Amino acid sequence: MPEVNPDLANINPDFAHSIYRLRQKYLALHKDGKSKAWISKDRLISGAGSSIYVILATRGCRWALSEYGGCSICGYIYDAKLKEVSASSLVSQFKNAMQKFSNLIPPLGIKIFTSGSFLDDLEVPLEARKKILQLISKNDLISEVTFETRPEFVKHDKIRECVEILEGKYFEVAIGLESSNDRILRDCINKGFTFNDFKKATKIVQKEGANVKAYIFVKPPFLSEKEAIKDCISSAIDVSKVGINTISFNPCTIHKGTLIEKLWKDGFYRPPWLWSLQYILQETFEKAKNQVSRIICQPVAGGKKRGAHNCGKCDKQVLRAIQQVSLLQNLESFDHLECECRYLFYQLFSHQSLS
Ligand code: SF4
Numbered sequence: 001m002p003e004v005n006p007d008l009a010n011i012n013p014d015f016a017h018s019i020y021r022l023r024q025k026y027l028a029l030h031k032d033g034k035s036k037a038w039i040s041k042d043r044l045i046s047g048a049g050s051s052i053y054v055i056l057a058t059r060g061c062r063w064a065l066s067e068y069g070g071c072s073i074c075g076y077i078y079d080a081k082l083k084e085v086s087a088s089s090l091v092s093q094f095k096n097a098m099q100k101f102s103n104l105i106p107p108l109g110i111k112i113f114t115s116g117s118f119l120d121d122l123e124v125p126l127e128a129r130k131k132i133l134q135l136i137s138k139n140d141l142i143s144e145v146t147f148e149t150r151p152e153f154v155k156h157d158k159i160r161e162c163v164e165i166l167e168g169k170y171f172e173v174a175i176g177l178e179s180s181n182d183r184i185l186r187d188c189i190n191k192g193f194t195f196n197d198f199k200k201a202t203k204i205v206q207k208e209g210a211n212v213k214a215y216i217f218v219k220p221p222f223l224s225e226k227e228a229i230k231d232c233i234s235s236a237i238d239v240s241k242v243g244i245n246t247i248s249f250n251p252c253t254i255h256k257g258t259l260i261e262k263l264w265k266d267g268f269y270r271p272p273w274l275w276s277l278q279y280i281l282q283e284t285f286e287k288a289k290n291q292v293s294r295i296i297c298q299p300v301a302g303g304k305k306r307g308a309h310n311c312g313k314c315d316k317q318v319l320r321a322i323q324q325v326s327l328l329q330n331l332e333s334f335d336h337l338e339c340e341c342r343y344l345f346y347q348l349f350s351h352q353s354l355s
């Protein structure tokens with residue numbers, strides 16, 4: 001079992017143990033993970049554009065493989081290899097993924113996900129990290145680079161090295177903070193780090209001349225829709241105060257083999273309403289937009305029962321509006337959205353105001 005050093009003061013042992021037990025059950029059914037790549041519209045720092053998404057199949061997230069079981073909301077570990085993956089194999093995965101794309105049109109970003117942490121040497125050996133970044137650096141069509149990592153792997157020397165290799169490109173380190181509320185991180189998500197750990201990592205990245213993107217999770221388990229909305233807005237305000245560049249709201253998608261899936265199957269959880277996403281974006285644009293470069297929300301499985309959804313009749317138009325707001329960074333697309341389910345949604349909050 002890989003070594004992890006979580007902030008034990010922010011671990012709920014019983015909660016972590018229940019996630020661990022569930023994780024072991026599903027890991028036993030695991031099939032060999034494969035790399036994936038696709039391209040889709042994205043809001044870049046320079047404006048509306050596209051991004052290449054590459055998911056490398058590594059050994060998997062150290063936190064999910066630990067005795068603490070990983071995050072209650074995440075099943076990415078089931079896409080991993082669960083065994084050591086050599087540097088050369090990761091570089092080949094990356095090259096093969098990039099070969100899929102021809103006639104790329106700038107402005108173009110690239111996002112590298114590992115279903116864990118790109119800066120964890122156990123997942124991505126230094127040699128592979130350097131080679132992959134060098135390949136990106138040589139590609140003149142790509143102007144923006146993002147990879148994801150947990151904050152404990154953010155170190156001055158690692159970030160400095162990335163900045164040096166990617167010289168001239170906009171470079172962002174994405175951290176799945178999920179919430180700035182330590183109690184939610186501990187009792188709802190089992191994140192294994194605190195908001196303070198996020199702030200420390202942010203300082204390191206900024207000191208080395210790079211940028212930070214914070215993922216905020218929309219609707220952790222055990223929160224009502226209203227509590228989740230409030231938490232997203234207050235988390236966005238909190239991260240905007242530490243000088244990050246991008247806020248990305250990540251609405252829940254029910255992954256297989258997770259605690260949140262169990263709650264959902266047992267009738268104790270519903271993924272967020274798309275109306276909630278609209279409300280969160282509106283409030284955040286008003287309260288935090290001046291402090292950050294962009295606020296985005298790209299629901300996965302939107303309109304489906306495992307993703308953020310409304311009544312089924314209005315889902316497509318609301319999803320399109322959310323996509324446009326993210327791309328254009330203005331709220332105009334939300335004008336004139338209506339559906340009878342909106343009244344049902346507001347009934348959820350009728351006894352209390354949202355503000
Ligand atoms: S959300 Fe991130 S840190 Fe948590 S288990 Fe998934 S990959 Fe690991």
Ligand SMILES: [Zn+2]
Nearest residue numbers: 311314339341
């Ligand atoms: Zn509707």
